[in-house]
Amino acid sequence: MRPLRVGFPPYANVAPLVRFLRPEGFSVVHAPPTTLNAWLLEGKLDLSLASSYAYLRHQEALGLLPDFSVAVLGPVYSVNLFHRVPLADLKRVALTTESATSVALLKLLLKEAGAEPRYEQTKGELELLSAHDGVLLIGDRAIRAYAALLPEIPETPHALPTSLGGVQVADLSVLWFRRTRLPFVFAVWAYRRENPPPKPLVQALRRARREGLARLGEVARGEAERLGVHPALMEHYLWNFRYHLEEPDRLGLEAFAEALGLPFRPLYYPE
Incomplete structure (x- = not known):
């Protein structure tokens, strides 16, 4: 055995x-x-x-x-959609190949926001924004990508920005909390x-x-x-x-x- x-x-x-x-x-x-x-x-x-x-x-x-x-409950910081246009205007989104849950959650939330982009499973990180309106990163990749955009670490996590150098960061767990309070x-x-x-x-x-x-x-x-x-x-x-x-x-x-x-x-x- x-x-x-x-x-x-x-x-x-x-x-x-x-x-x-x-x-x-x-x-x-x-x-x-x-x-x-x-x-x-x-x-x-x-x-x-x-x-x-x-x-x-x-x-x-x-x-x-x-x-x-x-x-x-609230921000997770490691399941992020990095995007350059408003959510409702997304046309082409690159998806992580690592997590079906995050992909399902993203599609659910974007559909409710009135967006129906074309989704493409691919490998890569923020460089994918050169050819996509948004890129979904999870886990360690998302943490490293977000940390690389931060100019400095604020004194309190409440001050962590969601807009960095023209890149917007949508935390999917925050969007879920706003939808359900759960x-x-x-x-x-x-x-x-x-x-x-x-x-x-x-x-x-x-x-x-x-x-x-x-x-x-x-x-x-x-x-x-x-x-x-x-x-x-x-x-x-x-x-x-x-x-x-x-x-x-x-x-x-x-x-x-x-x-x-x-x-x-x-x-x-x-x-």
């Missing part, structure tokens, strides 16, 4: 969950969300952070840990229903999360150094996340399902 395999995206926002994880009886696999989603559904992973869009589309096949999420859940811990993870693995994840949040400053400094951004920016970025799938987050996940025309019938991990 192969060892259990647990999937994590290679992004700074999951560092508090994985930095102090001590793999005993299981191995950790890092891959972009779209890859992790596919491997989970194929049975190549036993437990994974799965994008909320993938989970909602395949929830009849997947179980859910009841107390884990990667969610935000958190947006970007990822959940999911497993195939017929193969729930053993309790010691779930307990190891909980211990790692507890230690990661208790030592968030240390985690932030490490991730800031890895990405080459200011530690204060990374610290604020990480403390903004909600990692426990509390009731507001569940309501946000249900609202996303409803907006997509999908049911919400979660099967939670049996404690």
